[in-house]
Amino acid sequence: MKFAQILYDKAHWIFEADKKPEFAPDIVLVDITGHDDIQEGWDYDAQTGEFTAPVFLDPVEPSPTVEEMQAQTLLNTEYLVSKSELLGGN
Incomplete structure (x- = not known):
């Protein structure tokens, strides 16, 4: 038999016994x-008793503030x- 220990709504440990x-x-x-x-x-x-693969979202970088854009400009x-x-330009 194969079991999954559930911890914080995730398959924490999978083992056979x-x-x-x-x-x-x-x-x-x-x-x-x-x-x-099913994987750890x-x-x-x-x-529902169902397992699903986790979905990892790419971290979204926050948009620069107006002050940051002005400073960069x-x-x-x-x-x-x-x-x-x-360079001796005018």
């Missing part, structure tokens, strides 16, 4: 025999003026 072990009453074990696709880290829905302008002065 001849029978369901007796652990502390707050440890949740689900029989996943025959479901070889998968989400578990206690209402000022830096770019100062850089171009300095470069022009160093």
Whole structure:
């Protein structure tokens, strides 16, 4: 038999045993025999008893503030003026 220990609504530990072990009453074990696709880290829905692969979203970088954009524009302008002065531009 194959079991998954559920912790924080995820398959925390997957293991095989001849029978369901007796652990502390707050440890949740689900029989996943025959479901070889389930992996540790998968989400578990206690209402439906189904496992799903986790979805990882790419972190979204926050848009720069108006002040940050103004500061970048000022830096770019100062850089171009300095470069022009160093190269002898008008």
